[in-house]
Amino acid sequence: MPEPAHSINLKVNGVSLTVAPGTTVVAAILMTRAHTRRSVTGEPRGPLCGMGICFECRARIDGRAHQRSCEILCAEGMEVHTQ
Amino acid sequence: MREHFDILIVGAGPAGIAAAVSAGTSRERVALVDDNPAPGGQIWRNGSMKDTAAHSWFAKLDTTSLTRLQGWQAFDCPEPGVLRAEFRSECRELHFDRLILATGARERFLPFPGWTLPNVMGVGGLDSMVRGGLPIAGKRVVIAGTGPLLLAVAAHLARRGAKIVALCEQAPLRRFVPFTAHLLREPAKLLQGITCVMAARGTRFYTGCWPVAAHGTERLESVTLQQNERQWAERCDYLACGFHLLPNLELPALLGCHIEEGFVVTDRLQRTSVADVFCAGEPTGIGGVERALLEGQIAGWAAAGNIQKAARQARRRMRALSFVRALKAATALNSQLKELASDLTLVCRCEDISFGELHKHACWRDAKLHTRCGMGPCQGRICGTAAEFLFGWDSASIRSSIRPPVFPALISSLGHSGVSERESESLTGRNID
Numbered sequence: 001m002p003e004p005a006h007s008i009n010l011k012v013n014g015v016s017l018t019v020a021p022g023t024t025v026v027a028a029i030l031m032t033r034a035h036t037r038r039s040v041t042g043e044p045r046g047p048l049c050g051m052g053i054c055f056e057c058r059a060r061i062d063g064r065a066h067q068r069s070c071e072i073l074c075a076e077g078m079e080v081h082t083q
Numbered sequence: 084m085r086e087h088f089d090i091l092i093v094g095a096g097p098a099g100i101a102a103a104v105s106a107g108t109s110r111e112r113v114a115l116v117d118d119n120p121a122p123g124g125q126i127w128r129n130g131s132m133k134d135t136a137a138h139s140w141f142a143k144l145d146t147t148s149l150t151r152l153q154g155w156q157a158f159d160c161p162e163p164g165v166l167r168a169e170f171r172s173e174c175r176e177l178h179f180d181r182l183i184l185a186t187g188a189r190e191r192f193l194p195f196p197g198w199t200l201p202n203v204m205g206v207g208g209l210d211s212m213v214r215g216g217l218p219i220a221g222k223r224v225v226i227a228g229t230g231p232l233l234l235a236v237a238a239h240l241a242r243r244g245a246k247i248v249a250l251c252e253q254a255p256l257r258r259f260v261p262f263t264a265h266l267l268r269e270p271a272k273l274l275q276g277i278t279c280v281m282a283a284r285g286t287r288f289y290t291g292c293w294p295v296a297a298h299g300t301e302r303l304e305s306v307t308l309q310q311n312e313r314q315w316a317e318r319c320d321y322l323a324c325g326f327h328l329l330p331n332l333e334l335p336a337l338l339g340c341h342i343e344e345g346f347v348v349t350d351r352l353q354r355t356s357v358a359d360v361f362c363a364g365e366p367t368g369i370g371g372v373e374r375a376l377l378e379g380q381i382a383g384w385a386a387a388g389n390i391q392k393a394a395r396q397a398r399r400r401m402r403a404l405s406f407v408r409a410l411k412a413a414t415a416l417n418s419q420l421k422e423l424a425s426d427l428t429l430v431c432r433c434e435d436i437s438f439g440e441l442h443k444h445a446c447w448r449d450a451k452l453h454t455r456c457g458m459g460p461c462q463g464r465i466c467g468t469a470a471e472f473l474f475g476w477d478s479a480s481i482r483s484s485i486r487p488p489v490f491p492a493l494i495s496s497l498g499h500s501g502v503s504e505r506e507s508e509s510l511t512g513r514n515i516d
Contacts, residue, residue, distance in 0.1 A: 019216060023216030027212055027217040030217050034201035044302070045201060046201030046202055047212065048203075049204075051207065053461060054461050067171075071120060
């Protein structure tokens, strides 16, 4: 992998993060904690499939609810909120 | 927004890319729609540029004249000749004369106690996290399940500095090795390389072996593995566990394509039972990249009316079919895997429905109506396939509950105009949180 030309700054649940270009939002979330959501009975859940099938990684991204964070790349200034 | 294409291709994995490149050489107006941030599907995800085949197909795609709808999720077919797709809050109606479905495959997951803990992922699942930037160097990883993906992912993660503490293939050794060798292009060399790298890092290989429980509170801490009568625990940061691949059949089923024994039926030119709808790659049989490329080319040429060229390639496709059958046999699941879940083990992760609640029911429909199993955002993609294996429920009847939208979509995307921003935020297709 070539060295990234620049880095991307975003916030996950208010925490500032700097990641390499090409980083998925779910990977950024996992850099801050292991779970992406709480299940309907309150269990912590993390991503399972990594390919937009299981919906365990869904998060609010730039105000849009229920986005599959494994299918979206981090962008400068992005704000991510998990449940 | 309404657009018309002569040929619309769904899925930008190897099959979809090959179809787009082949169809794109004609004068047809071609579009390629795919839900991922970049083309390549799962197998050629970010980081595959060293793969020469991937590199050459990406280069061909870049010089092909077509409309690329990258990041768009196709979710409905409101009438013949029309697909609806969504990107963030935007929705488009894509009208087409001919459609090529290259929807790929997903992993099969089987429930066992603790499989819902954070850091228990699919094999391709963990690989995709790492390709997406998750740091893995120095992490202890157990890789388990079945299929050629296990070795490939183990090798990739080991190269990235992960410590693969155990690699557990559920199939017995005699069944597995020949097919791994067959699938990987330079088998002897590659296997030797993988073995060297991982042996040097202390990886142990087990066959006829699988996880029986994952432990931890807020996240995974260890996993109990079983081989024959022996059980032991491995401390680990990640458990990557997946039981081979299953085709993504939701869109073909919604369109009414004939499906037999779990795969879309096509003729030698990749035509499905529905007029002007073609299908290529994993949905017609799990057979790997080369077969997907071949089928994509055939579908692309056939859809563009270049029947001679398509027919010539179709002869090569026949040879790939025997491999599909062989791979299926090699990855057949040990029936003991049906006994891993306890009554309390969740099967449906969206609605938190346990094995104990489900096994009282006679069929998928019954279970769904009484428990809400399969009615969450994944729409049964994970639990439906698990239930099929665990309870022997008929896959055709599970598929019969497929209806639009096949992926959760905004209400505004379903054609209800005048919906306020706030209202349109609640998603349809299921009850979400």
